[in-house]
Amino acid sequence: PTLAGVNRRDALPDATVAVEVLSGALLLLPRAVFARAGGFDEGYFLHFEDLDLCARVRATGTSLRLAGAVRVLHAKGGSSGGRALFVARHKHRGLLRYLRTHDAAARRWPWRALLPALAWLHFALQAPRLAWRDARARGQARAGAADH
Incomplete structure (x- = not known):
């Protein structure tokens, strides 16, 4: 189901584009940016920790970018x-x-x-x-x- 753009099945762009959030399934950040944002909030368990981290990274003034040409298969349910x-x-x-x-x-x-x-x-x-x-x-x- 699509809700406000969540779980959309649109094709990803081939270019690198600015985004508000990235999936924690594959999220690469420089260590200094991760530390400046405070790392992962241990109060989360399983879900929303990636959205929280992205919000705090953006609050530091760092933009998030999606490398649309990169494809990764996420095996769901492992955790x-x-x-x-x-x-x-x-x-x-x-x-x-x-x-x-x-x-x-x-x-x-x-x-x-x-x-x-x-x-x-x-x-x-x-x-x-x-x-x-x-x-x-x-x-x-x-x-x-x-x-x-």
């Missing part, structure tokens, strides 16, 4: 072990932390109260489907292990 409910929980936590840190509107009433409620409502609505997916995956893994 999460295929646990959809676990991933969704941390994704929602990371989103809220990011918004509280980098979006002034998210710190003002009524958003300060509404955003957590909306995020956790979204999580609660997803949770049964994700728990079912996790249970099916565990069952398939056990069945596969029994075959060997």
Whole structure:
């Protein structure tokens, strides 16, 4: 799904272009820039740590560039072990932390109260489907292990 340009499937440019964020799956920064931005915020787990770092890098006056000609395959799920409910929980936590840190509107009433409620409502609505997916995956893994 496409939401405000997220998860778009447009072709990448061949040139190097300025961007607001880069994926942590492949993010190269000079050590001095990384240190000046304060490195990764250990308060994040699994999601949004790359967006947070990019925001802090930009705050130092450093621009971010995407090398469109470079292609990298990102094998998803390596950190999460295929646990959809676990991933969704941390994704929602990371989103809220990011918004509280980098979006002034998210710190003002009524958003300060509404955003957590909306995020956790979204999580609660997803949770049964994700728990079912996790249970099916565990069952398939056990069945596969029994075959060997």
